[in-house]
Amino acid sequence: MGELPSSGVIGAVRAREMLAQAAIDTQQARGDEVVNLISRSGDAPFVQDFDSLRKALGPGPNTLLTGAASSSPSGAGARWAAAAASAERAWYVVNNQAYTYDHESDYRLETPLVTGTTRGTSGFGFTQVENDLSRAIAADQVVFDSSARAGSNAFTGLDVGIIVAAVIMAAGCAWGLARRLAEYR
Numbered sequence: 285m286g287e288l289p290s291s292g293v294i295g296a297v298r299a300r301e302m303l304a305q306a307a308i309d310t311q312q313a314r315g316d317e318v319v320n321l322i323s324r325s326g327d328a329p330f331v332q333d334f335d336s337l338r339k340a341l342g343p344g345p346n347t348l349l350t351g352a353a354s355s356s357p358s359g360a361g362a363r364w365a366a367a368a369a370s371a372e373r374a375w376y377v378v379n380n381q382a383y384t385y386d387h388e389s390d391y392r393l394e395t396p397l398v399t400g401t402t403r404g405t406s407g408f409g410f411t412q413v414e415n416d417l418s419r420a421i422a423a424d425q426v427v428f429d430s431s432a433r434a435g436s437n438a439f440t441g442l443d444v445g446i447i448v449a450a451v452i453m454a455a456g457c458a459w460g461l462a463r464r465l466a467e468y469r
Contacts, residue, residue: 299361299424302352306341306368307417309348313337314410317379320386321398331383338376343369352420357427364420371416375409382406 313334320330342349349372353365378397385394401407 297428299352299356299365300421300428302348302355303361303365303417303421303424306348306352307414307421309337309341310372310410310413310417313341314406317382317398317406321382321391321394324386324389324391334379338372341372343372356420356424361420361423361427364416364423368413368416368420371409371412375406375413378404378406378409 316330316334316337320334323330340348344350349365349369353362353369356362356365382394382397385391385397396405398406401411
């Protein structure tokens with residue numbers, strides 16, 4: 285029997301969990317950004333929620349993106365997680381500008397910055413982060429699938445071995461019981 289590739293499976297699972305949470309948090313942050321634009325309130329709880337999510341996402345020590353990049357068993361997964369972290373930084377810069385415009389009640393400049401989809405807008409930055417996170421998850425999924433297949437192959441023939449061992453055990457029990465019953469006759 286082969287050895288189970290547990291480190292690949294565990295690393296892939298950890299990385300995928302962090303990447304999935306990062307994708308959820310990124311979507312929540314984008315939602316906060318858009319709802320803040322709609323509310324036109326300046327310093328609403330949406331800004332505070334965005335900042336909280338930003339701290340959890342990273343990049344930086346003990347953040348989702350940094351953790352995903354470091355625990356990814358796939359070189360490609362780690363590279364895409366790092367690319368997502370870089371895209372997050374760029375997105376934060378645009379978002380900070382949008383919140384500055386919001387605070388100044390300059391909705392004429394804030395609206396296209398938040399809703400735009402061209403380079404330099406929040407929509408573009410969000411899409412870039414989403415794409416990088418999806419690629420990182422897909423790369424780690426490949427490692428997970430490969431490790432899982434290798435793990436299942438490690439048990440090939442085990443079922444036959446267990447059946448043979450059970451038959452030998454049953455025969456040994458029957459033989460031992462027959463000897464003990466013979467002593468009482």
